[in-house]
Amino acid sequence: MFIWSNIFRGIAMGVTELVPGVSGSTVAMFMGVYERLLQALNDLTTRNWKRALGFLIPLGLGMGCALLLFSHLITYLGKYHKMPLFYLFVGLILGILPFLWRSSHIQTNKSFRLFHLMLIFLSFTLVALLRLLHDPTASMEQTGSVEHTANMLTNLSFSTYLFLFAAGWIASTALVLPGVSGALMMIILGAYDTATIALKSFHIPVIFTIGLGVCAGIFITSRVIRFFFNTYTQVTYAVMLGLVAGSIVLIFPVGMPYSFLYGVICILSLFAGFMTAITFGKVERT
Template structure:
């Protein structure tokens, strides 16, 4: 049952990785496995690598399976019904903020100081400004050279932050770096050289970044949670589709998807708090 649950967690994270602006680590927090994810990644470079793999393998299988199964569906929904999808994810992201706020106070039993609000504002601005770069990289890279593969590897490394830092979207980072459509096309076409190159970059990035974030959570807990709150809140600006629905029916659909996402996140957050 535990493995099946981990597979489902991975599937949910994999789906969000297909959506620019939505961070899979935010979803990991929503499902209550964020710290376990960091610990498992860290275990790979210690004597507990078997324990880490016992969690990461089913999680990874779930992520890969959901990407392969839903890549075409997500692309269709984002293309044909973008607004309801974006309002759904806005609801999910907004609903996790109270959980992060409570977690920060529960871990330290201290209120935020002015410096923490400054960190929240800085992190919010950092992520919100990425919305200005979301339309880059719309062409699929062809005639790849060694330099192209090096760039894809580095892009995977940078995008791996999405699995570690809530609020940072791997798909959005791919867009900013100009490789989003190349990565999506590679999955659609089973272009294994491109998939493996990006995947190796993601793996190397995870091994390094996860250790840094785990250390910060232990040594600077409240400041790190402050940054996470700002990052997640800033992603709301990135996810917002830019316009509101123009018809009553479509407005109703968007309101319903937003409420569904919000209530789902709040429910998961309360369940995680009670554990």
């Protein structure tokens, strides 16, 4: 009944959600489970709810473990090895784009027309412009507010919990949309530090409040996206392509590696991410 291999997929998605600018649903796409994820979320309120839970529970367990176990590691990499980390995800996204393009043609048996190309450009631009609001590659280096945020966890009011619930809801909308990062939305809303410190210190009330908002948002947003996939398949794929491609601009590191060896490491990270996505894409086709 339970698809236990989803634990590993959930871990990959959870680690990704810890990186501002990178979407866990993008990883779900190259692992070939994105549409199955949307279907399972929709099936929760149907007679197929047992099958949906068999898919979702292992996935959720994997994501939860990743959020709790890898938050320190991702924070460390983001602070001291930012460029290789983000080049790895740039490579993943570059490898996903051919898979998405090919999937669109397979699902609809049609080529993109001018209208669809315009949708790709528009959604690409909208995501890329998020960098003007906040640079996700710089946010992981900012540690000045961490101590202040840790102190805040002991003085949270009812209105703060409402805000955290709303932040989780909004971030979950980004979580379901490929190319849009839930972590980045939390940063823009000003709730990222609170959520990160809560995870590190295992602060149950904050984790539960944000998680409740995330669950509520995912449940509703997934239904909307599933409707568009079923009704306007090619249009939806065009928008997804633009969102995912735009996230490259969003997370691309600024500046040059400080040494030749570090530059080689960045290139190898980019290549590793690209080949990982291509390999998963080939497995999905077979």
